[in-house]
Each structure stands twice: as structure tokens, then as C-alpha cells.
């Protein structure tokens with residue numbers, strides 16, 4: 001780990017709950033392993049993994065207020081389900097409070113909750129690492145997803161999104177339009193690959 005990432009890790013340890021900090025390290029190391037497997041930039045994966053939840057330390061009303069104070073615009077969907085906002089505020093904090101200016105790292109942080117159409121390799125790595133890191137509780141298909149992430153990254157991204165959307169639908173939860181658009185983009189890509 002380079003000096004800047006060690007410094008980031010020390011700062012996060014002070015502001016995150018112990019369980020969130022452990023999850024952060026799990027995502028960081030899983031993102032590094034996936035970056036090694038799929039040929040992404042290791043240092044960028046490490047930094048994005050470390051910072052992906054750097055804004056996950058507010059309740060719903062506080063996070064909306066934090067965004068307002070910084071003049072970060074929120075969509076109607078984000079206001080309807082504020083749990084996703086920590087990704088956008090996290091990217092802002094990574095840039096303005098942790099000195100990260102690399103657009104690929106900022107994008108991976110900003111898109112780790114909902115995804116978006118046309119995710120980059122690093123975006124997908126952080127999204128998947130967030131779902132499969134070792135500390136995550138064993139959901140029904142977790143073992144399968146963990147293997148798939150190292151054998152077929154795009155299929156893992158597709159199936160994890162499908163699984164999350166199914167879960168949100170069965171629980172009657174609000175679904176952000178970016179999540180739907182991201183999955184639809186992958187579904188079309190998969191269809192095109194199958195049928196040429």
C-alpha cells in the first residue's frame with residue numbers, strides 16, 4: 001500500500017464504525033484481487049475500494065443536508081431512497097477531502113451503489129467487490145458469485161444486479177432509475193453478444 005493509501009486508511013479508521021471499516025478493507029483487498037485477475041490498475045482499485053464508503057457515516061436526513069451544504073445536486077430518485085447518496089457524496093469527499101483527482105477512481109466510487117450504463121472495468125470491479133467481499137453475509141448464491149467474479153466479470157456484474165433488483169422488487173423497495181438503466185444496458189449487451 002502506498003503512503004497516500006495508508007494515510008487514507010488511517011483517516012477512515014477514525015471516522016467509520018468498526019464494522020464499516022472492516023467492510024472497507026474487505027472491499028479494498030477484493031477489488032485488488034479482481035484488478036490483478038482482470039488487468040485493471042491495482043493502485044486505483046485499492047484507492048477506490050478504500051474510499052467507496054467514505055461518506056457512509058450519516059443518517060438519511062444528515063446526508064441530504066451534507067449535500068445541500070456542499071451544493072451537490074440530488075435527483076428525485078436519490079431523495080426518494082437516500083441510501084444511495086453516500087456514493088455521490090463519497091466521490092465528492094474523495095476529491096475535495098482526500099485529494100483524489102483521478103476520474104476513474106471518482107467514477108468507481110460514485111457508481112458503486114446503483115451502477116450506470118457503460119460501466120468501466122474499474123467501476124465493475126468496485127461494484128462487485130462491494131457485494132462479494134469476505135465479510136458479507138452468506139446470501140443464497142454468494143459462493144457462486146464469488147467464483148464467477150474471477151471467471152466471468154461481466155456475467156457476475158449482470159447476475160449480481162439482477163439479484164439485487166429481484167430482492168428490491170420482492171421487498172417492495174424503491175429502485176433508483178440508474179440501477180434499472182445499468183441493468184438494461186448489460187441485458188442488451190448480453191443479448192447482442194449472443195445473437196451477434
Ligand SMILES: [Fe+2]
Nearest residue numbers: 052053056113
Ligand atoms: Fe456503499
Ligand SMILES: [Fe+2]
Nearest residue numbers: 027052053130
Ligand atoms: Fe460498501
